[in-house]
Amino acid sequence: MPQQVRAVVARSKGDPVTTETITIPDPGPGEVIVKVQACGVCHTDLSYREGGINDEYPFLLGHEAAGIVETIGEGVTHVEVGDFVVLNWRAVCGDCRACKKGKPWYCFDTHNASQKMTLEDGTELTPALGIGAFAEKTLVHEGQCTKVAPDADPAVVGLLGCGIMAxxxxxxxxxxxxxxxxxxxxxxxxxxxxxxxxxxxxxxxxxxxxxxxxxxxxxxxxxxxxxxxxxxxxxxxxxxxxxxxxxxxxxxxxxxxxxxxxxxxxxxxxxxxxxxxxxxxxxxxxxxxxxxxxxxxxxxxxxxWYGDCLPERDFPMLVDLYQQGRLPLEEFVTERVGLDDVEVAFQTMRDGKVLRSVVVL
Missing domain, CATH: 3.40.50.720 (NAD(P)-binding Rossmann-like Domain)
Structure with a gap:
């Protein structure tokens, strides 16, 4: 049955974000629910809040995230319940002209969840980059989940989901x-x-x-x-x-x-x-x-665009290099904050005081 969780929402252009209760439907075919453990505060999220991406308010912000697969929908084979994953916004389709040319990092039809998460009154939310991970849980397409070493720090490796990979x-x-x-x-x-x-x-x-x-x-x-x-x-x-x-x-x-x-x-x-x-x-x-x-x-x-990455190829390799001490990903985590601190983290980012603030749940 649908779940209700806390999440960070931008309701209108330029207004401070709010922490609200949202509703997540049961995962449908090809969809999974991920219990978010950490999510980086990226300038793209601020751009959504400011109307710099589009005007499809309200937005469910957050996208540089890592967490645990909690529930899977019908036909899901890419991940299993309990997998530790980094979320990505390049779930390649495999069928578009770029994919067929062997250049899937230019995929023109990347996958997102088909169903919408909503506010309590039923208003549909637009998830940032098709993810929406300033939330206790989020609904994504299975292809948006990339399995990585399960003992890695979620606050560190989640940053591969956007800016650091870019x-x-x-x-x-x-x-x-x-x-x-x-x-x-x-x-x-x-x-x-x-x-x-x-x-x-x-x-x-x-x-x-x-x-x-x-x-x-x-x-x-x-x-x-x-x-x-x-x-x-x-x-x-x-x-x-x-x-x-x-x-x-x-x-x-x-x-x-x-x-x-x-x-x-x-x-x-x-x-x-x-x-x-x-x-x-x-x-x-x-x-x-x-x-x-x-x-x-x-x-x-x-x-x-996203560093021309392929998450399935690049994320596990970079996590391995980080765990070997050859890639200083941990240096990008300047501070760890709570879900209610996103608005303050936006200002800290604007002031140039951090490489990344990371919301830890």
């Missing part, structure tokens, strides 16, 4: 960083510093972190950056070129997603370097550049 993947998958490459990362919040970690994991020899916040640069140096550039004190493009023998970086990752930072990334790459956009621009942003600048450079310009 950053690591921007370097490893999208940017295809190779051993000995030079890499520059512009913007060193959670995603940018994850890109620093990804570049180090891939074997980059020079990793230049760029930000205007000294605290974020300190995090970057701790996580593997070889150089830190304070963009408020010196020209970032000139600094990156100086630190790469005057050539520019092999891979430049824009983890901010603004026209100004994208232009910096473009100008700071080597003649045949790669620019990776992983920061998310708002719909109103535009870019104006001379077309000759594009013609005069080789290389490539790429966008990293």
């Amino acid at each position: 950053g690591i993947g921007a370097a490893v998958n999208t940017g295809n960083v190779q051993r000995g490459d030079s890499v520059a990362v512009i913007g060193c919040g959670g995603v940018g510093n994850a890109a620093v970690v990804g570049a180090k994991l891939a074997g980059a020899s020079t990793i230049v972190a760029v930000d205007r916040d000294p605290g974020k640069l300190d995090w970057a140096l701790k996580l593997g950056a070889t150089h830190a550039v304070n963009g408020s004190e010196e020209d970032a493009v000139e600094a990156i070129r100086r630190l790469t023998d005057g050539f520019g970086a092999d891979v430049v990752i824009d983890a901010v997603g603004r026209p100004e930072t994208y232009k910096q990334a473009f100008a700071a790459r080597d003649l045949a370097g790669t620019v990776v956009l992983v920061g998310v621009p708002t719909p109103d942003m535009t870019l104006e550049m001379p077309l000759i600048d594009f013609f005069s450079h080789g290389g490539s310009l790429k966008s990293a």
